[in-house]
Amino acid sequence: MKPIDWQITAQDGEARAGILRTRRSVIETPVFMPVGTQGTVKGVRFEWLENELDARIILGNTYHLFLRPGAEIIRNLGGLHKFSSWNRSLLTDSGGFQVFSLADLRKLTEEGVEFRSHVDGDKKFLSPEISMEVQAALGAEILMAFDECPPGDVDLEATRKSLEMTARWAKRSKERFNELQKQRVDTDIARGAADLSGKQALFGIVQGAGHLDLRRTSLEKTVEIGFDGYAIGGLSVGEEKSVMYDVLEFLAPQMPKDAPRYLMGVGTPEDLVEAVSRGVDMFDCVLPTRNGRTGGAFTSGGKLNIRNAKFLTDSEPLDPDCPCSVCSRYSRAYLRHLYQTGEMLAATLISHHNLAFFLDTMRKVRDSIKLGEFKQFRESFIYKLREGEKD
RNA sequence: GCAAGGGUGGUCGAGUGGUUAAUGGCACCGGGCUGUAAACCCGGCGGAGUAAUAUCCUACGUAGGUUCAAAUCCUACCCCUUGCA
Numbered sequence: 001m002k003p004i005d006w007q008i009t010a011q012d013g014e015a016r017a018g019i020l021r022t023r024r025s026v027i028e029t030p031v032f033m034p035v036g037t038q039g040t041v042k043g044v045r046f047e048w049l050e051n052e053l054d055a056r057i058i059l060g061n062t063y064h065l066f067l068r069p070g071a072e073i074i075r076n077l078g079g080l081h082k083f084s085s086w087n088r089s090l091l092t093d094s095g096g097f098q099v100f101s102l103a104d105l106r107k108l109t110e111e112g113v114e115f116r117s118h119v120d121g122d123k124k125f126l127s128p129e130i131s132m133e134v135q136a137a138l139g140a141e142i143l144m145a146f147d148e149c150p151p152g153d154v155d156l157e158a159t160r161k162s163l164e165m166t167a168r169w170a171k172r173s174k175e176r177f178n179e180l181q182k183q184r185v186d187t188d189i190a191r192g193a194a195d196l197s198g199k200q201a202l203f204g205i206v207q208g209a210g211h212l213d214l215r216r217t218s219l220e221k222t223v224e225i226g227f228d229g230y231a232i233g234g235l236s237v238g239e240e241k242s243v244m245y246d247v248l249e250f251l252a253p254q255m256p257k258d259a260p261r262y263l264m265g266v267g268t269p270e271d272l273v274e275a276v277s278r279g280v281d282m283f284d285c286v287l288p289t290r291n292g293r294t295g296g297a298f299t300s301g302g303k304l305n306i307r308n309a310k311f312l313t314d315s316e317p318l319d320p321d322c323p324c325s326v327c328s329r330y331s332r333a334y335l336r337h338l339y340q341t342g343e344m345l346a347a348t349l350i351s352h353h354n355l356a357f358f359l360d361t362m363r364k365v366r367d368s369i370k371l372g373e374f375k376q377f378r379e380s381f382i383y384k385l386r387e388g389e390k391d
Numbered sequence: 392g393c394a395a396g397g398g399u400g401g402u403c404g405a406g407u408g409g410u411u412a413a414u415g416g417c418a419c420c421g422g423g424c425u426g427u428a429a430a431c432c433c434g435g436c437g438g439a440g441u442a443a444u445a446u447c448c449u450a451c452g453u454a455g456g457u458u459c460a461a462a463u464c465c466u467a468c469c470c471c472u473u474g475c476a
Contacts (some may be wrong), residue, residue, distance in 0.1 A: 059426075097426045105428085118428040144426080205426090219458050236425045243427095265426035286427045293430050294423090309420070339430095340419095347430050 003201035004141060004228055006260050006281075010370045014252065014279040022082070022141035022201075025088040027056040027113040029260060030365055031274065032358045033091060035289065037061040038068070039084045042289045043344075043351040046086055052325055052350075053359050056088050057141075059284050062134050063095035063126065067119050079139030083339040090140035090283075092130045094173070096205070096233070097265070108148070110165070126220060128172035137182040140200065145173040147205040152239030159214055167169065167221040170204050174225050177202045201228035203256070203262060209234055210243040212250050219254060230255050230354075231262040232280070245274060250310035252279030262313040269298055271363055273378050276365055288358050292351030295339050299357065300381075301388025304332075307349060311336040319377055324356035331353040 006029070010017040020027040026348035034049065036040045036058040042048060049055040049383035060080055063070065077083040081089060099106060099113045107114040112127025112322040134317075147166040150159055181199045208214035222230060232251060235244045248263070255261050262282035263275050272283055288298060295306045299319035304311075306318075318335065319328035326349045338346035363383070 033426095035427065043430080061427080064427085091426095093426050098428090102428070147426095149426080216455075231426080233426070262426090267425050271425075276476095283426095286429090287425055288433085290424060290427060290429065294432090295430095296424075305422085307421085341462050342430080344430065 003199040006047075006229070006258075008257075010110070010372075012369045012372050013277065015276050015365075015374045016279065016280060016281060017366045020281075022057075022089045022139060024090075026054040027089060027162045028366055030272075030276045030362055030369075031282050032362045033057050033059055033204050033282065034355055035059045035284050035286045036084075036086075037286075038064045039080060039086075041351075043293060043348045044289065044355060048352060049355070051087070053117065053355055055359060056155065056174055057091060057353070058086065058088075060090050060092045060138060061095070061098075062092055062131050062138070063098040065092075065138060066095065066126070066130075066134050067117050067124065070135040071376075075137040075139075079137070079353060081139060090138075090141070091142040092135045092140040092144065093264075094143070094144040094146040095126050096131075099126070099148040100151070100237070104354070109140050110168075112146075128169045129176040132173055132176040132180055136184060136200065138178075142201045142203060142229070143177065145170045145202060145204050145227070147207060147233055149207065149234045149237065150209060152209055152234070152237045152243070154209065156211055156214070159207075159244055160217075160387040163218045163221075166205065166207045167218065167225075169326040170222055170227075171203050171225050174204075174227070177210050180277065203227050203231050205231040205233040205264070206251065206255075207234045208247075210239050210247060212247065215247055215251050216254065219251060221223055223256060227259070229260040229262055229282075231263045231264050231282075235263065244271070245278065245345065248275055248278040248280060254368055255279070269358065270382060272358070272361065273365060273381055274371075277374070285358075288354030289351045292354045293347040295346070295350065296354075297350050298354050300384050303387045303389065306332065306339050306346070307390040308336075318350070318353050319357065322353065322357055322360070324353050324360070325355040326350075326356070 005021045006018055006171065008016050008018045013089055018029045020029055034055055037060070049058065065074060074080055074083050081087055099108070102115060102118060105116040105118060112125055115124045115126065117124050126147040132143070135143040146169050148162050150162045184199065204222040204225060206215060206222050208218040208220045235247060252261060260281045261279060263280045265285060266275060266283055267285055268287060277285065281373055297304050297306055297318045300321045301319065311332040314332040316332055318332060319327055319331065330349060335346055335349060364377060365374070368374045
């Protein structure tokens with residue numbers, strides 16, 4: 001029995017539409033996965049994600065859950081699904097990105113990474129093996145290999161070294177993962193737990209920053225190990241925007257056709273559409289919820305900042321073209337008022353709308369691919385974003 | 392009426408002779424946020440002027456005064472707070 005199943009159902013240019021099945025949900029791709037770092041999509045209740053937004057898969061994070069409340073606690077409470085009550089699919093990030101973003105608190109060796117916990121300064125250690133163990137305990141449907149993600153502007157030699165380490169870590173991730181899957185199935189059968197009876201899937205991560213030849217090398221090494229899906233890491237980490245598009249254009253067509261391609265940590269609505277057009281199937285990004293919390297709304301007419309004084313008397317919804325429950329009920333003036341007065345509902349409502357907009361955009365992307373009209377969709381979508389931001 | 396304390400920029404509040412258009416907080420205005428150390432961070436915030444400087448104007452209750460120089464010292468007046476009558 002395969003851990004996940006993914007089939008292409010339609011293709012339009014490089015853009016693919018497909019169906020990803022895990023034992024917990026059916027996920028149409030291209031898909032945007034809301035980020036739920038600490039077992040929660042910040043500010044948004046699962047009820048909304050399930051019912052109105054219809055998110056089929058969200059993320060969790062190894063590093064954060066490892067620190068608090070700890071893998072053992074979650075394992076003993078029945079895994080992250082049961083602990084959090086999220087019964088649809090989960091993808092857990094390996095903690096690799098934190099290795100990069102918490103750079104000043106870490107010590108990197110071949111064996112793994114020694115961190116100072118950002119929570120209490122305590123010394124912690126994370127390695128490919130530990131990441132796999134934590135992710136197995138969390139119980140997501142899709143796990144990520146433990147990688148190292150260098151900043152976008154490092155030189156060729158440093159990038160090569162980093163990618164080689166990522167490849168060695170990927171191999172170790174896979175080996176430990178395989179052992180854990182064997183144990184997992186054994187204990188699950190012994191427990192008679194039908195809902196936990198499936199194996200997990202593991203995705204490998206391609207690094208190499210903006211260097212195309214290094215990207216190719218990294219891809220080859222990753223494919224050689226063999227994974228259930230392939231992720232592109234290390235983009236949108238400070239490099240020029242065009243670098244990302246160039247890497248995708250170069251890399252995606254060389255990636256295995258029959259496995260999902262996941263662009264990690266991206267992006268803006270425009271990025272999503274552009275990446276789909278280059279052959280990417282899966283995305284995650286903190287932007288809708290992070291910006292939502294800080295007053296930034298994404299709309300079909302571009303970005304807007306609800307703090308701006310011009311919205312004081314604006315009775316329009318955030319996005320007049322958006323069917324979400326926030327836009328059908330609340331005005332910009334009211335949302336601005338909530339934000340200015342420090343009401344937590346502002347963060348919740350704008351995050352909700354942003355996710356609705358992202359997920360709705362992906363729905364339209366999929367539909368247009370199925371209809372063979374993706375090119376037209378992309379053009380008019382980008383045009384509307386730009387037009388809206390002119391004033 | 393007497394006594395004491397006090398009146399500073401949108402607001403609260405520092406500052407007691409020059410380096411003060413005046414610390415800081417808040418409010419306000421704007422920008423940023425891409426595998427979440429983020430309900431956060433950065434910048435602006437008297438007026439005019441400049442691409443930015445320069446420069447000019449107005450300002451620490453009001454009116455005078457002392458001084459090369461005053462939010463800061465002196466005088467008078469107005470107002471506020473507290474206490475005593």
